[in-house]
Each structure stands twice: as structure tokens, then as C-alpha cells.
Amino acid sequence: MTHKDYQNFEIEELVRDPYFRHSVLTPDEQAVRFWSGWRALSPLNEEKYEQARLTLIALQEAYSETLPETEVLKRLNRIRKLDPEERKRSDAGSLNKWWWGAAAAVVVAAAGLWWGYSEKPGHAGETALSGTVIQNDGYAATPSSGEILKENNTASNLTLMLSDSSVVTLLPGSRLKFPSVFGAEDRKVALSGDAFFDVTSNPGRPFIVYAGDAVVKVLGTSFRVTAFESDGRVTVKVLSGRVSVYTLSGFPGTVKSPGANKEGVLLVPNEEVVMDAATRKIEKSVIASPQEESGKARFRELIFDDVPIFQIFTELERIYGMEIEFDQDTFRQCPITTYFRDESLLERINTICQAVGATYRPENGKIIVSGIDCTGYGK
């Protein structure tokens, strides 16, 4: 990416500059490198940079309001429900219906402990078939919904889109089990290995990750779970919003334990818990360096300047390692200009589809994009 010439920038201009703000408030390696280079050009630059930085910090501290993401979503959801039209078709299966739902980013890495079930005799191999009720883990599939097991045997990340449009990035050597369509009550998945989740918010249908001996319930948030089998423990770190962590036996939804205590451990930003697999004890502490935990660092800055939409899809397929199905001819003639910084995959797909009036739907982990001939858009 080329940067504009900041040479004669005054402090006031720096304070308002998006790239400067980005480098101070949410620094990444590239931005830090660029700005230290700029500062090194002259003592004047150095002084301007420092004053602008302190000014920006003072402004942030003076004017920021704390409003948790969950609260924003709750409020937007409330507004949506007040709309009389929306009440009539509240259960439509259209993707549009969750226009109010933002994606919450989630990172999960889990041990293979739980997955032991599939290797046991009496189970139907790797792919749990529809109707299979799985014991021990509380994750019982609805008989009517097909179960899908995706395994990432490649050396790069594999991205899947679930039926609720939540996006899961499976790291190499990881497996995810999910129903082809989530039930009405909740959204349950089971993970072995390492994964990053972008969970669409839906307060009425909690998103539940079974990972090793831990159960992570998402209340619309971003967090990270690390559970390497060799460590014998599960770690959950929260970046924003809130999550609840339970032991498998203590989780209220567990089949085997109707009388389970309902006390999960509630985590808020910059907190983490460690659960020891042997003792099942959960201990809470504060994250030492929260900055590093941000999942957003994975997302590359992308600029598409008048690029045909099929090329953008191809690029996204490559970056995320996912399958996007679309009709080459329909989208061949649709050049669009867009700029992505730290959006989630879902936000990116949304932006592109909106630009050309296309729609998309998740199907068995893939994204299927359909639309009309888009000649005439994106001029």
C-alpha cells in the first residue's frame, strides 16, 4: 500500500488522519514501521508525532463512552422488534432477517479429548451421521439435521460458513462438527484443535462450543480458547464482550447431568480462565498482554480498485481458504471499488454483495453467491 505524503502535515491534521489514528489506537506492525520511519525524518516530525499522539489519547479519554457490543446489539434488536413489519415475518429464513446482528469474533483452540468418541468402537467412524445422539459430551444432534464433519488436512487455514452465517476458520489439523442447519433453540458445534470463530449475534440462540472438557457459551463477543491435549488444560481469553465457561459436567445443557450446577464462570474483556483437565478446576486471571490476543491482526488490508467481482471472490477464496460458489458469467462484468481493513469475512461478503445487489447463503460450510447480471452497478 502506498501512503500519501505526510510531509507538511500539522498536528491537527495528523490527529484526524485515519492511518495515524490507526497507528496510535490499534497499532499493527506495518503502521508502526511506517510511522517510526516518518518520525525519523526530522526532529520536527518527531515532535509533531508526539504532540499529535498525546492529543489523540487525551481526546479518546475525554470523549469515549463505554458501551459493550452486547448492549449495542440488544438495543438494535429491540428497535428492530418495534418495527411492525418485522413482527409479521420474524421467523423467515432469509439472511436479511439478521441485518441487526453483528458478527462477534471468536478464537477457539481445543484439545482432541472430546473427539475420542469417534474412534471408539460402536461409533460410525469419522462422520457422525444424522440422528446420531452422542453421549458424554452433551452435544446431541437434532435427529432431523444432517451432521457435517470438516477436517482441515491442508497446511493452510480453511474457512467455513455455518447455516447462521457464523464464520469458522479452522487451522491446520483441526476438526469441526456442526449441523447443516442449526436448531431453533441454540447453535452447537464441537471442536478439536484450533479455530477462529466469527459468531453472528443472536441473543435468543446461544452459540455453544464444546471444546475438550470445556463448554464455551457465547453471548456475542470475541474470545480465544486454547486447549492443547498435551497441556491437559483449556484456556479461554476474552477480548471484548462476555463469555461463559463451564466444565462439561457442570454445563446446564449436558444430557447426562440434569442436576448440573448452572454456575459458569463469566469472563469480561482482558480476563482469562484456565481449566485443569484433571481437577476440572477453573481459575481466573488477567491477560498479561491483551494486544497480542486480538484476532483482527489476521485480517489483511485489502484494496480493490475497479476490480471485477469474480476476481475479488477468487482472492477471498485464496486468503481464507474457503469455497465461494458463484456464476462466473454473471459476475464477470462487475467491477467494484472497495477498501477492507479489519472487517470480518462476513462483513466483507456483505459489502460486496450489497454493492452489486447479490445475495449469498451458506451451505455445508461453503458460501453460495447468486445474483442477477450486474452490469450497470459499481460505476
Place this chain on the structure above:
Amino acid sequence: MNESLDTAVEYEQHKLLWEKFRLGDKASFGILTEKFYRPLYNYAMKLTRDDEFAADCIQDLYLQLWERRGFLGKSENVKSYLLKAVRNKIIKESIRLRRFREPEDLDFIADKDASIELEIVATESERQKIDHLKKLLGELSKRQQEIIYLRFYQNLEFAEISEVMGLTRQSVANLLHRTIRDIRSKWIIPFFFCILLECIRL
């Protein structure tokens, strides 16, 4: 000239979403409402320190926009349109609820406790300067504070500020110029002093 790439692209996206919303596209409206919830809430909280009232005003505004979508005009600038709308809403509702009498009574208050909520890590000498600047900002008149806030926190252009606050572009430029000069005269970091206090980062 000041507009950077992403804001230029963003403006275009917002305009496109606004156009679709006017034609009744719910998804576009959903994206707009979500995108602007935080900026609107932040502004509303400066004008009334009442969280519930701020939320209600935004809710009302959103519902009215959707109801009246067919009657809305094209919007060249969605953000300033919405900021202005929420400001007007707060004035109107405050007068209706007898919170104050005249539009001129509209307050501008940065939360005094905000510093406890959010304190960005800084060295001791940096902390002194940051707190000093915050104190200076708090001593400005409410319109000066608002203009600084719109310019440097909401990142608006002169024309946008004049639309939101209902001032001429020239008075925005004058007031802003004077305010910045005032702050600068009180909050200076002489370069040699800077070296002494190690304000060159770490």
C-alpha cells in the same frame, strides 16, 4: 483534499446504502443503523448525560427514519445528516420533557468519570500532558467543546460541522481556529523540555 482513501470509499458506501434504504431495502437500513449506532450514541451522551434518554432518542430517530423512508431526500452525507438529526431530536425531546427551555440551553459535557473508565497507558510525563490537555478541554465553552469534539473525535469536515451545529461555515472556521490557538498557547511542549522529560517514546 483532506479526505483519505477509506473515508472517501466509506462516504460512497454510505450513500449507496442510503439510496437502497430509501427504496425500502431493510438490509441496507440495518447496516446503516448498526454502523452509526456508536457515533450517534457517543454524541447523544455528550449532549445529555442520560444513557436511557440517549438510547430512546436514537431509537425514535431510527424508527422514524424507517417509517418516513419514502419521503426522505438524497443524502450527500449520511453521517452529518444523522448527527444533526440526533442533536435536533435531543433538543426537541428535552424541551418537550421540560428538561430545558430553549435550544440554546443544550449542554455539552464530557463525562468527568470517563478518565477512570478509559486510561490509555502512558509514561508519567506523558500522563501529565494528557491530563493537562483534558483539563484545558474541559474549561472551554460548551460550543467550543462541541466543535472540537466534532472536528477531532467524530472527524468531521467544516461543512459537516456547520450542518450539524447549524452555524455558517465561516463561523465554524473562526471558532475552531480561535479554540485551537487558545489551547496551543496553554498546552505547549517545548522541544528541549520534551527531551528532558523523555517524551520521545520510550
